[in-house]
Amino acid sequence: SGLSSCPLRVEIVIPAHNEAAVIGRTLASIQNSIQHMQKRPRVQPLPEIVVHIGADACTDNTADKARRFHDVYITEFAKKRGKWAVIKDLVTASSSDWVLLVDAGTLWHENFFAAFLERAEDGDQNVMAIAPSYHPDKPTWLHQALWRMETGLKRMEHHCGGPISLHGATVAYRTPLLQKALASLGRTRWLNDDVVIPLTLRALYPEGVIAYPVGQVGDVGVEQHQLDLGRRKRMLLGNLQWISALLPSCLRRNPVAGMVAGRRLFRMLWAYWIALIVVGTASAFQFILLPGIIGFGVLMASSGSFRQISG
Numbered sequence: 001s002g003l004s005s006c007p008l009r010v011e012i013v014i015p016a017h018n019e020a021a022v023i024g025r026t027l028a029s030i031q032n033s034i035q036h037m038q039k040r041p042r043v044q045p046l047p048e049i050v051v052h053i054g055a056d057a058c059t060d061n062t063a064d065k066a067r068r069f070h071d072v073y074i075t076e077f078a079k080k081r082g083k084w085a086v087i088k089d090l091v092t093a094s095s096s097d098w099v100l101l102v103d104a105g106t107l108w109h110e111n112f113f114a115a116f117l118e119r120a121e122d123g124d125q126n127v128m129a130i131a132p133s134y135h136p137d138k139p140t141w142l143h144q145a146l147w148r149m150e151t152g153l154k155r156m157e158h159h160c161g162g163p164i165s166l167h168g169a170t171v172a173y174r175t176p177l178l179q180k181a182l183a184s185l186g187r188t189r190w191l192n193d194d195v196v197i198p199l200t201l202r203a204l205y206p207e208g209v210i211a212y213p214v215g216q217v218g219d220v221g222v223e224q225h226q227l228d229l230g231r232r233k234r235m236l237l238g239n240l241q242w243i244s245a246l247l248p249s250c251l252r253r254n255p256v257a258g259m260v261a262g263r264r265l266f267r268m269l270w271a272y273w274i275a276l277i278v279v280g281t282a283s284a285f286q287f288i289l290l291p292g293i294i295g296f297g298v299l300m301a302s303s304g305s306f307r308q309i310s311g
Helices: 020-038 062-067 083-092 112-120 141-160 175-184 193-204 229-245 247-253 255-284 286-302 304-310
Strands: 009-016 048-056 072-077 098-102 106-108 127-130 133-136 170-174 209-211 216-219
Touching (some): 009 020, 020 106, 020 112, 048 062, 048 083, 062 072, 072 083, 083 098, 083 175, 083 193, 098 175, 112 170, 141 255, 141 304, 170 175, 175 193, 193 247, 193 255, 229 247, 247 255, 255 286, 286 304
Parallel strands (some): 009 048, 009 098, 127 209, 133 216
Antiparallel strands (some): 127 170
């Protein structure tokens, strides 16, 4: 219960590959949020907290920058494993009550850790995961609009047991449930952990809840004005992966969660639908083709938001 005399054990896991440019800001924000929590009056004992970085075959000074921070444990992998394998290795070895998976580049708000602990210690055993809302750093108008829409939809999904698509900047999971979910996913190298893990938990535990939103975090690790085709390709392949391998069984075990996941499916397809309409229109009315190409080039060169749409 929330009045337990045993301190809560919390492990903060950060997979990192060549993140020297942002890892310092992430660790500083985490430690600031923890210190802010420690200054607040509490009934429960202070939690035991471990910050654990999985340095995945880094060729820059990610590990050296992380060592400048006190109480940060670092596991260095000599051969590149990939984010999923690093998460699985570190979580499987964890003996904590809660694991927070954090992307390098994330910035915790000062009061986030206190908000997380308040929810984690309230005694509701149905809560499998806790996720903050995400606010982009210095957003373009497009990013701001998409963020507001996404946040609103996730708040609606809260009434259906919680969203199955969580922003990877920070997500907290009950460690034993997360370990069971990772074991059930086998040896596959999953590409979209921010969908695969919540969807698997909702399928394995239909009565479980993903609490959202609890606190708020930001992210400086994503360039919002770039095409970023490599990341988008990975997301596309990852979506195809979980849709084919996980969605059918989730629909059988937990139809509500499966239908919530359908929104992610639509989100993946809408851009291709619009692109095909544009291509078809240009083919039918060829006199607009050349002006359209010129206009497209100008917009690509001048507008970060348009580059995002194109991506």
